[in-house]
Amino acid sequence: MRESILLRAAVLAACLAPLAGAAQPTDKDIGRYVRTPSLGGDGTWNGSLGLGFTINRGNNNSTQGSLFGDATRSREQDRAVFRGLAVRNSNKGQTTDDNANLGGRYERNMSEQTFGYGDILFERDARQDLELRQSYSTGLGYRLVRTDRNQLNLYAGVGYVIEDNDVKPNESGLELQFGEDFAYALTDSSKITQRFIVVPKSVGQGGARYAFQIDLSTKIVDKLGLQLSALQKYRENVLPNQKKSDLTIFTGVTAKF
Numbered sequence: 001m002r003e004s005i006l007l008r009a010a011v012l013a014a015c016l017a018p019l020a021g022a023a024q025p026t027d028k029d030i031g032r033y034v035r036t037p038s039l040g041g042d043g044t045w046n047g048s049l050g051l052g053f054t055i056n057r058g059n060n061n062s063t064q065g066s067l068f069g070d071a072t073r074s075r076e077q078d079r080a081v082f083r084g085l086a087v088r089n090s091n092k093g094q095t096t097d098d099n100a101n102l103g104g105r106y107e108r109n110m111s112e113q114t115f116g117y118g119d120i121l122f123e124r125d126a127r128q129d130l131e132l133r134q135s136y137s138t139g140l141g142y143r144l145v146r147t148d149r150n151q152l153n154l155y156a157g158v159g160y161v162i163e164d165n166d167v168k169p170n171e172s173g174l175e176l177q178f179g180e181d182f183a184y185a186l187t188d189s190s191k192i193t194q195r196f197i198v199v200p201k202s203v204g205q206g207g208a209r210y211a212f213q214i215d216l217s218t219k220i221v222d223k224l225g226l227q228l229s230a231l232q233k234y235r236e237n238v239l240p241n242q243k244k245s246d247l248t249i250f251t252g253v254t255a256k257f
Helices: 002-019 028-034
Strands: 045-056 062-074 078-091 094-109 114-125 130-146 150-165 171-185 190-199 209-221 224-235 245-256
Touching: 045 224, 062 245, 078 245, 094 245, 114 150, 130 171
Parallel strands: none
Antiparallel strands: 045 062, 045 245, 062 078, 078 094, 094 114, 114 130, 130 150, 150 171, 171 190, 190 209, 209 224, 224 245
16 A cells, blocks of 8 residues: 555656646646636636447457546636546456446635635445445645646545445445645646545545546547546455456547537
């Protein structure tokens, strides 16, 4: 667990290294991802929806479907963000992967650098025996980096979590949560966003867990683009036949709105 967190810290440090001398972006579709709410916003919703689909027939009869979506609205003193990622795989008619994450977040500025937030997250992961996890959290955040090109937020809070499991007993209770989110415009037509959440002690006997997601997107033409997303989730205590870490990758074509 400690080594994995240190590795992600190193990845984030590498992303931050070129920020000092970066030029300002000119593409409106890129600027909306790194806009700081306290610096203003037009109040309109912007986002993207992506779909990926793969079919293999012959020696390998498998099907994979992926869905990605995000939407953001920034105003002078607040920001709302919705995000989702789902992947479903089947092999010879049997489901081998059923993973979905859907969340919403509201931030309200308290000063130029501090903000309060409320967060709702729904998760499903058949590989980790998780039928549904509901998380309702609130806390405080700090805007460590804040420019037109990039943004880095740190936050901490407490959440009430309800877990419905297939095999293990269902659990519910309070959890401490620590996290950060990062956005950086690589070029006028490409951006990278990243999110990392750590829970030192899960409800029940789950132990520590974390979720690390990184998204890379680039514009092809007009409203169409390519999206690559990776989501890695770790849980310290799992069933004997399960792995502690899962990696989900999405790639596909996206349409902006």
